[in-house]
Amino acid sequence: MKFPYTEKVLEHFKNPRNVGKLENPDGKGLEGSPACGDMVAVYLQVNPDTQIIEDIKFESYGCASNIATASIITELAKGKTIEEAKKISWQEATEELGGLPPVKAHCSVLAVEGLRAAIRDYEEKHGLVSEQEPTTVDVIRSRLKHVMNPMAGLDIIRTELVTKMEINDGVVRVLIDLPSNHQFAANIKEEVTEKLESLWDVNEVNVVFTE
Amino acid sequence: MLDKMIYLDNSASTRLDEKVLDAMKPYYFDTYAVATSEFGYSMGIDAKEGLEEARKIIASSIGATAEEIVFTSGETESSNMAIKGVVAALKKKKGEHIIVSKLEDFAVLNTAKNLEKQGYSVDYISVDAEGIVDLEELKSKIREDTVLVSIQHANQEIGTLQDLDAIAKICKEKDVLFHTDATHSYVRVAIDVSKTPVDLISMSAHTIHGPRGVGALYVRKGTPLIKWMDGGYQETDRRAGLENIPGAVGFAKAVELVTEKETKFLESLRDYTIERVFEEIPHVTLNGSKTQRTPQNANITFHYVEGESMTLHLDMRGFAVSTGSACFSRSLEASHVILGIGGDHERAHGSIRFTFGRYNSMDDVDAVVDAIKEIVSQLRAISPLYNK
Numbered sequence: 001m002k003f004p005y006t007e008k009v010l011e012h013f014k015n016p017r018n019v020g021k022l023e024n025p026d027g028k029g030l031e032g033s034p035a036c037g038d039m040v041a042v043y044l045q046v047n048p049d050t051q052i053i054e055d056i057k058f059e060s061y062g063c064a065s066n067i068a069t070a071s072i073i074t075e076l077a078k079g080k081t082i083e084e085a086k087k088i089s090w091q092e093a094t095e096e097l098g099g100l101p102p103v104k105a106h107c108s109v110l111a112v113e114g115l116r117a118a119i120r121d122y123e124e125k126h127g128l129v130s131e132q133e134p135t136t137v138d139v140i141r142s143r144l145k146h147v148m149n150p151m152a153g154l155d156i157i158r159t160e161l162v163t164k165m166e167i168n169d170g171v172v173r174v175l176i177d178l179p180s181n182h183q184f185a186a187n188i189k190e191e192v193t194e195k196l197e198s199l200w201d202v203n204e205v206n207v208v209f210t211e
Numbered sequence: 212m213l214d215k216m217i218y219l220d221n222s223a224s225t226r227l228d229e230k231v232l233d234a235m236k237p238y239y240f241d242t243y244a245v246a247t248s249e250f251g252y253s254m255g256i257d258a259k260e261g262l263e264e265a266r267k268i269i270a271s272s273i274g275a276t277a278e279e280i281v282f283t284s285g286e287t288e289s290s291n292m293a294i295k296g297v298v299a300a301l302k303k304k305k306g307e308h309i310i311v312s313k314l315e316d317f318a319v320l321n322t323a324k325n326l327e328k329q330g331y332s333v334d335y336i337s338v339d340a341e342g343i344v345d346l347e348e349l350k351s352k353i354r355e356d357t358v359l360v361s362i363q364h365a366n367q368e369i370g371t372l373q374d375l376d377a378i379a380k381i382c383k384e385k386d387v388l389f390h391t392d393a394t395h396s397y398v399r400v401a402i403d404v405s406k407t408p409v410d411l412i413s414m415s416a417h418t419i420h421g422p423r424g425v426g427a428l429y430v431r432k433g434t435p436l437i438k439w440m441d442g443g444y445q446e447t448d449r450r451a452g453l454e455n456i457p458g459a460v461g462f463a464k465a466v467e468l469v470t471e472k473e474t475k476f477l478e479s480l481r482d483y484t485i486e487r488v489f490e491e492i493p494h495v496t497l498n499g500s501k502t503q504r505t506p507q508n509a510n511i512t513f514h515y516v517e518g519e520s521m522t523l524h525l526d527m528r529g530f531a532v533s534t535g536s537a538c539f540s541r542s543l544e545a546s547h548v549i550l551g552i553g554g555d556h557e558r559a560h561g562s563i564r565f566t567f568g569r570y571n572s573m574d575d576v577d578a579v580v581d582a583i584k585e586i587v588s589q590l591r592a593i594s595p596l597y598n599k
Binding site: 003010013014016019020030034037038039040041058059060061062063064065066067104107151 | 515516517519520523524527536537538545555556557560592593594595596
């Protein structure tokens, strides 16, 4: 076959490893959106004593590059401690796959971000964030860079859909430049809330739409 | 994996008909001279006869006269020639405003965008959810300085057909020239220029089992058009460069081989595909019009799955189709056509275009639908979007 994919990419695409969902996962990460064309969810089961990732599964709405990278990432992460798994890079995954076409980088990088998001979720839920940095507007902005604007296929920060972010006494307020009855409003609200509510010092997330 | 590839991407290009090749061969091996004047040498005169006979056949296929046909290298050149030629001719006399639809092929869309960069004014007309141009908007956008309206006859991705008569009538009433890109409808859906006042038509051979790299532009007699490519004086000084005589002869042969019976057969393949998919696969959407549609096109979105993954799985099983997914395109942009009909990115990413040709059969449809059923189910099983 003459595809711009290596045999290994095609093999992982055809027979992805560790596919599926874990019920009640210890950590869960969801990156991307249908709008940008790729989305990946990663689920972790971690041994609380050893911090070893005992089970990992993924789901993907994505192209061959996305599915193959997610598949290889799960293989690389399984059996590692969360500290070791954190260090798995996109480059490492790409090398394992024998390379990926450069234009496909953004499709595959999501899989790595999915793993990191799942680890972060695990750490936050289990009080393992070593340095509990207070949540600032910058932290909020960084989190919201992972929420997609479905109309544009880019995140809500880059497309300036977020007009204001503030945090006071554990209450986060995010202003979105969309009417509340917009077809994507509910979806965006849900994703914004999910990205912020797990922060250790956040008690409440208010998403406000312009009317 | 099948023994041979089942090709279902006939709007991208078609397999050459062997009868077309047979018609072309003498013009490569025997009558290979350039077309000369009547006082040239006999081989050149024979070549010119072949070229002119081909011109007559193309002309007659749309009710035109031979002198109104200019041979080109295909759709892209025809549309560039039409649009750039007209705006250059009318810039000083009338103005610098043109109108195109949002769903045009890149041959028209990028020509319009290029003209915009050069200072021309361009309006992009909206379409409805089926891809049909808003005629009221068209009427309201035509101005005193409008020189050309360019709206395709059939859409390349979703197969929607425009009402050419209605558009041509509006343009005629407003005294504006009208160009249509008919690449994806030519000889499958009739156009008669003696009845429909269209001024310029882009056509191409490669979509009807003719050779690649040859097409034609119909230019209604009296249409102001400045030659946009400099060189020799071929094609009555409207298109520089030696004529592709074997190509033109092959194009004409391809036109002659298209029959009404075949077109009806393509319609039946299209309808059977849509019927089976809708009966057997949940969460699907037909893209384009149910009734105003080219005979060869079925474009369907399979929700919750991504198009490139589907095309790759299909290829591994021996089927060639295309998708509007961003991942499939070199530009990494989702189909402007699906977005243009109001579809969101997810709908564009999950769309698959099946386009049929002479060498397809009902068995091909059965095989591809069986395969896609399995693939969609397999991909939905791993999709975080699908509610299992």
